[in-house]
Amino acid sequence: MPGPGSATLAGAARDAVASSCTEVREATDLDQVGGVVPALVARPASTEEVGEVMRAAAGHRLSVVPRGAGTKLSWGLPPRSADLVVDLSALDRVLEHAAGDLIVATQAGAPLRTVQQTLAGAGQRLALDETVAGATVGGTLAANTSGPHRLAGGTARDLLIGITVVRADGVVAKAGGRVVKNVAGYDLGKLMIGSLGTLAVVTEALFRLHPLPETQRWVTVRVDDPAEAYRLVQSVVHAQAVPSAVEVDWPAHGDGAVSVLLEGRADGVAGRVRTVSGLLGGTSSEDEGPPAGWASYPWAEGQTGLKLTFVLSGLGDVLTAARAAGAHLRGSAGSGVLYASVAEPDRAPAALESLRAACAGHDGSVVVVEAPPEVRLAVDVWGPVPALDLMRRVKDRFDPEHRLSPGRFVGGI
């Protein structure tokens, strides 16, 4: 799908962007966002320079798509327009790790892996899994990705304590701060998380941290019956074994598996492994490493990927619906968040419909994460979203001209 490319961008606009940033180039097909090829790519090196670029874009009413490592640009819907990609990969520094205060400050373009390596040096971690290889901090926030550790560590909204953003009009603003406990002012960070670059460009983030565990053990059991899988998951989350993760892998055919991660001090973990092994039954096995597919999505290139949410008591119904729909499920059964892949494009719309009904029956939802273009066009990617009018009002205030990633988000936002 060809987008409004360089041909439509006036010389004056081009010049304004070029003079706002030391690194600006013509976009290529590799810079496409969901099939839309932008005209220009600017790669600013500081928050101030992002401000300059955004002011230049505002002056010429250019549509802008922020980008980290570009690993999730196909998520959501394709933008209606993308004149300029703001590439944040030059803002890649870990600014400060205050180990004694259990916080880290990073730039948005810092790869999550780099951040974790820095923290590990002091025996700490940011409790966010890298679910897409190469993901940056900013992209992780924009797409609100999370993995198995969400059960114990929460998600980005539970870990982000401060944020710096550049608005559509180029104004730099911050909220929160460098202390974990802080209720001064509105929590703008929460609004940015999961907003897919439609409200502002995130340039810096501060997070609370957790200590790295001394020991990790996985206890896994094979299971083929949805009701039995549900019973096992309930028994583990209701026990007092404090699991870090309770995951399920549920292929379209054959046995599924329930895996429980236990972390902490060696003796304590050994005791809790015994507890959980007892709950999962005699055929369970204990491992020092994660099972295959851990902290990754079940879909492959060209397949349809869905995110399913539901309250915990809905697990059995969701597993049953997935089997009937020919979907492969994987994810955080103990949190009520699973990811589904549907291999054949022509089965995807029906699978989406039946899974959506199953999740809606348990206070949850299904959104399409990845999909081939023909599937994306044929289905409702976001599904029903309550409070859409209020969301539009927020968008209208932050980006009144609808120039930031227009159309990628819910309700055409």
Next chain:
Amino acid sequence: MSDPADNPADNPADKPAEGLAAVARRARELIPEPGVISDHQRLRTYECDGLAHYRVTPGLVVIPEDVAQLAAVVQACAEHGVPFVARGSGTGLSGGALPHADGVLVVTSRMRAIREVRPEDQRAVVEPGVINLDVTRAATPHGYYYAPDPSSQQICSIGGNVAENSGGAHCLKYGFTTNHVLAAELVTPQGEVVRLGSAAPDAPGYDLLGAVIGSEGTLGIVTAVTVRLVRLPEEVRTLLVGFESTDQAGAATSAIIAAGIVPAAIEMMDALAIEAAEAAVQCGYPEGAGAVLVIELDGAAVEVGQEYDEVDRLCRENGAFGQRLATDPAERALIWKGRKSAFAAVGRISPDYIVQDGVIPRTALPEVLRAIADLSGTSGVRVANVFHAGDGNLHPLVLFDDSVEGAGEAAEKVSGAILDLCIEHGGSITGEHGVGVDKAKYMPRMYDDDDLDTMQLVRCAFDPDNISNPGKVFPTPRLCGEVPGRRQGVHPLQDAGLAEVF
């Protein structure tokens, strides 16, 4: 009974009085008699919240029984441009529920049903007037509890907790209200009823709920709340440790965090706070201590035992004496009694006091405590320190005698200087009590104009007419104006429109 409209002489400004009278008429149509108060004497009952030195008599008090009544009152306010302020139990410590003289105080105390407790989903659904501790009481028979536990948990309401993003002693490990609320029903400042979030995690769309929690009633009124229930821990050990000085206690705290231990709580009290607590509740804290730590470890039994041994060792290495361990609920309650009654206890040693609430990076604790001691020394104003040491949330209690001329001003000055110390060290002007009316003037010290302007974009989205708890949080209201390209016209105010959003 005097309706403001019946006595225009009471209200020199005619226009606000007319609007208020119209809202009062509508409220009387909707809400049975005891739920609408316009008698001046009775209105005065509501003139302040937990921060009693700000007092404003509200123009009208309504106490709705359900969301339909509450939404209709807010609709009437929107229609007539009348400001409204929500109030739960009125225990807030920043004047967040301070009424508006020409406005309506909407009290949620009659919306007190715990609608659902669903242990299999780890959720409960409660109305805003439900008392915090009652959620835990309802969940405990199922093996669960509600984690946020502000010191006022026996009387404060969930609606107030949502407005303030309340924390408590255990938020070091378990987080704040915002980490434990999954969904809410919100009455917008236009009187629309909308659902934010979902009982399932990660509801699609903007996290509007995340913006509403902690917005101190400036974005609307929450009328139902879906909370997360947390599994009761297998074992809890509470440790009371005496030290000679706050420096030693601070060093022990740092050593515990550095060892990779995340206790459920680490609380510190200094000598003056201990003296007050002993005078009030005879909690038996170690004699002669210059500081005490209350450390609580919870989780799986094996690990709690190991962590206890390590904490015990680290405390001794840092000069601890007089350790006391509580493993049963009665002993634990006694240790906590001294800490949880600390604010009120200060009344035993000083006729008046200011409760301050500031945050510093935890590692700056020794430095900031010394600076507070210096402030106290040079000004002659006594300061008792109580704080959540684990997360650097200070609650200095600034003591004074209001009958002594100038003492109140001197105390205010010391209290303000403590906030300056927090900001200088990269902290916050409030960790859990909120900005309210009390600290709005300090907001520009923490955030610049662009930061505050950006926050107020959210307010303009929710409340462009600035009628939802105006005058709180922000020192200067932003003029919202019209949004280019936005559809014009008023929001549907008819009952039909309301029924639709239900």
